[in-house]
Amino acid sequence: MQLHTLSVHQLSELMEKKEVSSEELTRFHLERINQVEDELQAFVTITKEEALAQARAVDEKRARGEKLSLLAGIPMALKDNICTLGVKTTCASKILYNFIPPYDAGVAERLKRADAVLIGKCNMDEFAMGSSTENSGFFSTKNPFNSETVPGGSSGGSAAAVAAGEAAFALGSDTGGSIRQPAAFCGVIGLKPTYGYVSQYGLISYASSLDQIGPLTRDMTDLALILNTICGHDVKDSTTTLAEVPDFRKCLVNDIKGLRIGLPQEYFGTGIKTRLAEKIHEAIRKLEELGAICEEVALPHTEYALPAHYIISSAEASSNLARYDGVRHGLRVEAEDVLNMFKKTRSQGFGAEVKRRIMLGTHFLSTSNYEAYYVKALKVRTLIRQEFDRAFEKFDCLLTPTCPTTAFKIGEKADDPLAMYLSEICTLPVNMAGLPAMSLPFGMIEGLPVGLQLIAPHFTEGTLLRIGYTLEQSTDQTRPMPGLSR
Amino acid sequence: MPMKITEKDVEQAALLSRLELTAQDTTDCTKSLNTILEYMDKLNNLDASTVDPSAHVLRLKNVFREDKREPSLNKESVLGNAPEEQAGAFKVPRIV
Numbered sequence: 001m002q003l004h005t006l007s008v009h010q011l012s013e014l015m016e017k018k019e020v021s022s023e024e025l026t027r028f029h030l031e032r033i034n035q036v037e038d039e040l041q042a043f044v045t046i047t048k049e050e051a052l053a054q055a056r057a058v059d060e061k062r063a064r065g066e067k068l069s070l071l072a073g074i075p076m077a078l079k080d081n082i083c084t085l086g087v088k089t090t091c092a093s094k095i096l097y098n099f100i101p102p103y104d105a106g107v108a109e110r111l112k113r114a115d116a117v118l119i120g121k122c123n124m125d126e127f128a129m130g131s132s133t134e135n136s137g138f139f140s141t142k143n144p145f146n147s148e149t150v151p152g153g154s155s156g157g158s159a160a161a162v163a164a165g166e167a168a169f170a171l172g173s174d175t176g177g178s179i180r181q182p183a184a185f186c187g188v189i190g191l192k193p194t195y196g197y198v199s200q201y202g203l204i205s206y207a208s209s210l211d212q213i214g215p216l217t218r219d220m221t222d223l224a225l226i227l228n229t230i231c232g233h234d235v236k237d238s239t240t241t242l243a244e245v246p247d248f249r250k251c252l253v254n255d256i257k258g259l260r261i262g263l264p265q266e267y268f269g270t271g272i273k274t275r276l277a278e279k280i281h282e283a284i285r286k287l288e289e290l291g292a293i294c295e296e297v298a299l300p301h302t303e304y305a306l307p308a309h310y311i312i313s314s315a316e317a318s319s320n321l322a323r324y325d326g327v328r329h330g331l332r333v334e335a336e337d338v339l340n341m342f343k344k345t346r347s348q349g350f351g352a353e354v355k356r357r358i359m360l361g362t363h364f365l366s367t368s369n370y371e372a373y374y375v376k377a378l379k380v381r382t383l384i385r386q387e388f389d390r391a392f393e394k395f396d397c398l399l400t401p402t403c404p405t406t407a408f409k410i411g412e413k414a415d416d417p418l419a420m421y422l423s424e425i426c427t428l429p430v431n432m433a434g435l436p437a438m439s440l441p442f443g444m445i446e447g448l449p450v451g452l453q454l455i456a457p458h459f460t461e462g463t464l465l466r467i468g469y470t471l472e473q474s475t476d477q478t479r480p481m482p483g484l485s486r
Numbered sequence: 487m488p489m490k491i492t493e494k495d496v497e498q499a500a501l502l503s504r505l506e507l508t509a510q511d512t513t514d515c516t517k518s519l520n521t522i523l524e525y526m527d528k529l530n531n532l533d534a535s536t537v538d539p540s541a542h543v544l545r546l547k548n549v550f551r552e553d554k555r556e557p558s559l560n561k562e563s564v565l566g567n568a569p570e571e572q573a574g575a576f577k578v579p580r581i582v
Contacts, residue, residue, distance in 0.1 A: 098567075099567055100563075100566065100567060102559050102560060102563035102564050102566070102567070103559060195542075195543055195544060196544050196546070209541065209542040209543070235551065238546075238549035238551075239542070239544060239546065239549075241544075301532075303528060304528060304529060304532055306525075307525055307526045307528050307529050308529065310522065310525075310526070311526065318503060322503070322504075325504070326569060327568075327569075327576050327578055328564075328567065328568060328576050329567035329568065329569075330567070330569075331569075332569035332570070334579075335579060336579065337579050337580065337581075338578055338579050338580075338581050339504070341578065341579055342504040343504050343505060343506040344506060346503075346504050346505055346506075347505050347506040347507070350505075355505055355515075356515065356518060356519070358503045358505065359496065359499040359500060359503055359505065359515065359519065360499075360519060360522065362499040362502050362503045363491060363495060363499045363519070366498075366499070366502070373526070373529075375539050376529055376532075376534060377529070378539030378540055378541060379534035379537040379538070379539045379540075380529070380532070380534065381539070381540045381543070382537050382538055382539065382540045383532075383534065383537055385540065385543055417518060417521075417522065418521055418522055418525055432543075433543055434542075434543030434544065
């Protein structure tokens, strides 16, 4: 049976009916990893023994007749910036090459309680800084659709693992598009929840006012199941909402008649590949056919979002990464005095892009630059948020391409940090406003998946699920499968 | 108004962020940072003088919890990651 092509809810049903055990399912996925991982390199760590032990425990619980969650026994992968108790967590950085967290992240704990099986920790751009996973301190990940192209980033490993069937679902993190863009490049669904919906406790920080953990899945029902599990207040993260989390499965409704979808013209501007724009317009026509009302809208401050995002994220990163000093964890380069220990450890432990952003951030926060850069960027955040709020008075949701291109070639943008950052031009403004947004696959161009982005008002993930589910039920374009060599 | 970054600025940023750059690194870094900063000049076209800055997007303020003692992390597992430890503390080169 092609178990690696099934979705979480299908696998859950098979286990419920005792047609497959959790241990068998886990072994199957470990074997799958054996087959494709040499080529893909989606994982930093594969937790074989732990996974089998967890799987056996689930089988025992099921044999005892215990009531289990719908995620019980499901093999999952976590991005390697999510702390997992006793399991190496590196952020794909040499500076954390041997870090073993003494605690589970909030989301890891919730998934553990739901008896999901951790099969491995996924590769990423170092400290989540990048859009291609080429900035990993260890190795690059390949796109399962075309091994000459990138899987996107920074959650490239997570996206590739789900697309290639190495895990039934994964979690990634998104600071400027790092879930959505790799989801688009790898033909899977990726959702960045509303800022404050999912705990950041145990997520190794990049830019705390922008970071958010979210799921990567193969279908919409899976997305609902995982959101049900990971969303909600965490006393250990004071930025999480106290609002009650609905049962997201109730939002999986095959009906979008009368739904008003805005098309921000700034996102369809120059830089977007013609054939990709055509594909997005095809999706718009399909949505109209299904009863949605699609109309153009202007978001004139969009062009300021990227520079402002770059400033805020670098500034916050320079502060968040100050803790990597060789004192308490990770790499330490010995030196005669503490200052040199700091300098050598950090210089040898961090990659080039990380150092670049730390220095940029330091520059923006220095006294003479603070007002002109950092405070200005914070004002742009206010403007972006207000602009989205105004658009949502007229529309239930906004639709844009996730990325101006499909997956680009390995090495194509590696030497041009600005070009790399620009690949997130459609996704960054969303993080500035803290809105929920989802990338949904919609067809392919020249063998590479296309991603459609939907943006909704705060805490209305239900709208995204509804539209995604309706499209999923009405067309076969939302589930491409890569033709891997094996 | 935002100016281009010089090699001296890069050296200063490196000092503040405890990074060690070779002369070549400094030159390369100055170049790439300048390209990025040129792009930032876009922000000069925007008059945001009447806008309030947002440090974050949520309408949350002063989220406190009760000052109640709860178990902390297990000391052994925390020290387990230490490059060097002694007598239950992180050991570092002499500071004073």
